[in-house]
Amino acid sequence: IASLNGSSSGQWLQYARDMESAGADALEFNLQQAVFDHMETSNDIEARMCDLIGQVREMVAIPVAAKISQRYTNLSSMTNQLRRMGVAGLVLFTHMPQWDVSTDRMHWTINWELSPVNSLGGILEGIVCARAGDQTMSIAASGGVSTAEDAIKSMIAGADVVMVTSAVYRGGPDAIRDIVDGIERHVELSRFQTLQEFRDACPRNHSGDEKSVRLEYIDPLTRNQAYFDPTPVISRHTCDSFGHQN
Template sequence: MGLLETDICGIPLENPFIIASASPSATIDMIEKSFIAGWAGVVTKTVKPDNMHIEDARPRFNVVKDGKNIIGFENFELVSKKNIGYWTNGIKYLKEKYPSKVVITSIMGDSSEESWSQLAIDMEVAGSDALELNFSCPHGMPEMGVGAAVGQNPEIIEKITKWVKGSVSIPVIVKLTPNVTSIEQAADAGIRGGADAFAAINTVESLSGINLETFEPLPSVNGMSTYGGLSGKAVKPIGLRAVSQIARSQEVPIMGIGGISNWSDAMEYMAVGASSVQVCTEVMLKGFDIVKDMITETEKFLDRKGFTSVRQVIGQAIPKLTSHESLVKNAPLIAEVDTVKCIGCGKCVVACNDGGYGAVILVEKKAVISKSECDGCSLCTHVCPTDALELVKIGA
């Protein structure tokens, strides 16, 4: 078995990297490009029934930046505007031409059983390897009673999952929204409905900025805006939390999504229980070829760890997650300065004075820690630009 091989519900994946349901999987041409670049599979842009009318706003994207770097991406794009015929022909073509690649079709019906079942059957007949149920789009679709409106209501999650499970024999993956109080409850409902796997997360409901000259919220559509979904690097901590919570409460496979921009983000998701991962925003910003680096760097990581399969990463971090109550509280830690690395910038002094314990001073342009004041909180280690500070056990 190849080093990177994994699977989703028993469907073999040549590597764990899959294109998420979004703009990069909006056309058959783009999906083909992703396969050629090296992605193991794709989740199509969400397919809707032909009689469901949708219209996208322009513009529909905004970004959150730290300096020149994009750290968050907001969109209020709706589902695919292509018709069912386009998708059924396209899926058939993809499966014939690229039999080793996995095609998961994302679907979203209206509020009727007929609509979800027919869509599911059409996509199974076309040759989809699995279906992903989009219960999680936070904008536009909830107004129509679908998307996150479904994912926020456990009874409806269960009901629609049952409808689809009763209509097809291919695996059914439920895509969950993070915009809930308890993702475990949503996952429980999916399991009651018969879900074979979960995908998490979809975007995080957001308002990404305001133009202070015009006071228009962004993105401004003719002077007005609305709430959108945040994705990209900024949402990774929310995604990791959600995936780990699902992994700790359910046995079924999970596809990890949210802010994955390189191999190590992907491995973190696998460490908290994902058996494969999906990527959207980073592909939108940098292109399909990012997968090449993800593959080679993951292989190097596995070699370094002495692992013979990427599957060995799955769930490694789960036993190390516990409640706050169970954490060791009196571990005697203190900050220590590497005086060679310390450049005397004083950032640790400011942070510790104004947000910590007043335990750092500069002496001859080097940070010095007060053993009696330092509380071992770690703030100074995070603001140091040269990694000159680390926490050590007192007396070590």
């Protein structure tokens, strides 16, 4: 699967055809929103993105997947629009840099970072919303998948496959082996004979947004446990080079 990033039409789209000629089986097109016009509405932006992916789609015969931003007001609608443009799959989501402000320079800065572990929530929510918009679209979860459990959760939420980058940067290629082994173990211990059977049993008809919105209110109103704090705990103990605590 070859991958292209872009935000506007032009001669450079020819690269899609070049990638197909070079032997790519499919193309992932990372739709960068690149909004410069403050008057451009979200409708205009969605139409521009759909038009761009439509042009790519017409240039090649191989399947085209769209990698999109998490920042759509109605992801189900965007999924539907992309499906109508002939997009075969969605990659959820584009990786975003972290914004910060330099207090010395009194200016904003942008940093690219690896995804933190335990950061799957937004992707799971996105998959459920996209699935609500299209039951048949092929969906890849990308962003925060670092363990077999993350992959299994993504599949239950509605993903067909997962993509893994940060975990490979952290743990090398073994990260993939661990995820594959973990998925196999999960299926072996389950009531399913094969991964396909497990995937067929995953809920496709999600209850829809109204129930999710209610859950978001019910949890804080009914919980009797303290809120989970995701801030990493840094030990106050210091050690010598042999690991002996001082």
